Amino acid sequence: MNTSFWWESLEPWIKRPSLTSNLDVDVAIVGAGYTGLWSAYWLMKTDPNLKIVILEAEHVGFGASGRNGGWVSALWPAPLDSIVKQRGKQRAFEFQSRLQELIPEIGETLKAENIDADFKLAGTAVFATNQAQLNRLKSENQSYLDLGFNESDYKIDYELANLPLVPDLIAAHTTRHCASINPAKLVTQLAKVVEKQGVQIFETSRVTFIEPNKVFTNTFQVKAKNIIQATEGYSYSLKHNRRKIAPIHSLMFATDQIPESLLTKLRIEPGQTFADARNLVIYGQRTSDNRIAFGGRGAPYRFKSQVGKHVEMHQSAFEYLQLALVGLFPDLKPYVHSGNHKWGGPIGVTRDWRPTVSVDPKSGVCYAGGYAGDGVAASYLAGQTLADLITNTHSVRTTDPWVNHQSPNWEIEPIRFILINFVSKLISFADRKEESANKQSWMMKKLWKILKG
Ligand SMILES: Cc1cc2nc3c(=O)[nH]c(=O)nc-3n(C[C@H](O)[C@H](O)[C@H](O)COP(=O)(O)OP(=O)(O)OC[C@H]3O[C@@H](n4cnc5c(N)ncnc54)[C@H](O)[C@@H]3O)c2cc1C
Numbered sequence: 001m002n003t004s005f006w007w008e009s010l011e012p013w014i015k016r017p018s019l020t021s022n023l024d025v026d027v028a029i030v031g032a033g034y035t036g037l038w039s040a041y042w043l044m045k046t047d048p049n050l051k052i053v054i055l056e057a058e059h060v061g062f063g064a065s066g067r068n069g070g071w072v073s074a075l076w077p078a079p080l081d082s083i084v085k086q087r088g089k090q091r092a093f094e095f096q097s098r099l100q101e102l103i104p105e106i107g108e109t110l111k112a113e114n115i116d117a118d119f120k121l122a123g124t125a126v127f128a129t130n131q132a133q134l135n136r137l138k139s140e141n142q143s144y145l146d147l148g149f150n151e152s153d154y155k156i157d158y159e160l161a162n163l164p165l166v167p168d169l170i171a172a173h174t175t176r177h178c179a180s181i182n183p184a185k186l187v188t189q190l191a192k193v194v195e196k197q198g199v200q201i202f203e204t205s206r207v208t209f210i211e212p213n214k215v216f217t218n219t220f221q222v223k224a225k226n227i228i229q230a231t232e233g234y235s236y237s238l239k240h241n242r243r244k245i246a247p248i249h250s251l252m253f254a255t256d257q258i259p260e261s262l263l264t265k266l267r268i269e270p271g272q273t274f275a276d277a278r279n280l281v282i283y284g285q286r287t288s289d290n291r292i293a294f295g296g297r298g299a300p301y302r303f304k305s306q307v308g309k310h311v312e313m314h315q316s317a318f319e320y321l322q323l324a325l326v327g328l329f330p331d332l333k334p335y336v337h338s339g340n341h342k343w344g345g346p347i348g349v350t351r352d353w354r355p356t357v358s359v360d361p362k363s364g365v366c367y368a369g370g371y372a373g374d375g376v377a378a379s380y381l382a383g384q385t386l387a388d389l390i391t392n393t394h395s396v397r398t399t400d401p402w403v404n405h406q407s408p409n410w411e412i413e414p415i416r417f418i419l420i421n422f423v424s425k426l427i428s429f430a431d432r433k434e435e436s437a438n439k440q441s442w443m444m445k446k447l448w449k450i451l452k453g
Helices: 005-009 034-046 080-087 089-112 131-147 183-197 232-237 260-265 315-328 330-335 375-390 415-437 442-452
Strands: 023-030 052-055 071-073 124-128 154-157 171-175 178-180 200-202 209-211 214-216 221-229 246-254 273-276 282-286 292-296 341-349 356-359 365-369
Touching: 005 183, 005 246, 005 341, 023 034, 034 052, 034 183, 034 221, 034 365, 034 375, 052 221, 071 089, 071 375, 080 089, 080 131, 089 131, 089 178, 089 375, 124 131, 131 154, 131 171, 131 415, 183 200, 232 246, 232 341, 246 315, 246 415, 260 330, 273 315, 282 315, 292 315, 315 330, 356 375, 365 375, 415 442
Parallel strands: 023 052, 023 221, 052 200, 124 273, 221 365
Antiparallel strands: 071 178, 124 171, 154 171, 209 214, 214 221, 246 292, 246 341, 273 282, 282 292, 356 365
């Protein structure tokens, strides 16, 4: 059973049955997170006669989709420059614009399907509390402006009275293109919607092998014209793509409930998402029940891409995150303590930090993932794109820059283990350095360039 805080807000639910016979279908989907479910949803919207099954190793929303930070953002994990280099400025602008348009569109889809996932379009603010962070935000902002966006989309806001009350705040990078949700509400209700469309979901049905037009569990096989592998951070368990995705763990905790008056004093709006511009990713959202759900990276990568409880509960990473939140909002200290609800989960990262949606027409095997921690909105687009590609529906999405993008393989172990943990140590070191020297670490600039292109 998943133990993310978000599941506490749900009604108790009954496990779905597992696969008990061989099947012959149009599309077999492996994994019941957002990618698998949105793909099923959009396929059924495009062609309601399709026969679709989803095979899930644990239960709906067991993975990152039931545990994440709930940012529905237009963030793209790789630098925008990499899209410009690949497709030119105009296509990069169009693609980023589409990512932005997705945010309200997701809100509309949830409304149309009666999915109540606490969706709130409240925007986001990324704080700079030292010069190094401000420089980083400026250069990020510039890359949006260079592409053709303007201040109504992205800006550096120096008006401190408009921003949450963070000590030492110099400015913040703000954008309206971000909503927040309760992720577990979304994934569990979306599963019910696709079942109503006629999709069958089998839980406790781990796929052990995928081959052209067939997926196998330990006991049964499903023949399918198309197979969608939607296993993200858990992909290592399937032999054929062990070097494609590395699971990097993101950890979270939820504070105690905070009085509304204090949140108002701190200028943290309902549904607000926020972060700061340190090198180590951190992120927070004000939940619908007035907590801060806060998370970030910093847990070590485990040899041979291990995932599971033993990796997710990394004590010193939690302590770091709790200190980080209290550093941003010292008044929240009484609501942050060792008894807070804590959890974690794997994000899927490719070697060049770029997600992909791919289809192999020969084998029928499709894949979407590698969102590197920015998959809540991107998985919706992945689902739409896979539906277009599988049903041969002509759309602007089918030529998007991530379609059939092939990332290089990760290094073999133990080099992968050494590399990822070395980079993780460097990130923490750079943050400490930046805080004391108050200037951006040239080492991190170079490192990101090498890693992300
Ligand atoms: C702590 C945390 C915070 C995050 N915060 C954010 C955020 O704020 N905003 C954002 O955009 N993104 C965030 N992300 C990333 C985002 O949650 C993911 O990108 C997204 O949920 C990926 O969805 P998915 O369906 O591809 O993968 P998952 O939700 O991980 O689903 C994969 C599913 O496949 C199943 N599976 C795996 N192997 C098999 C198999 N062999 N057979 C059958 N089933 C299998 C798993 O059990 C799982 O249910 C966060 C991730 C984490 C872990």
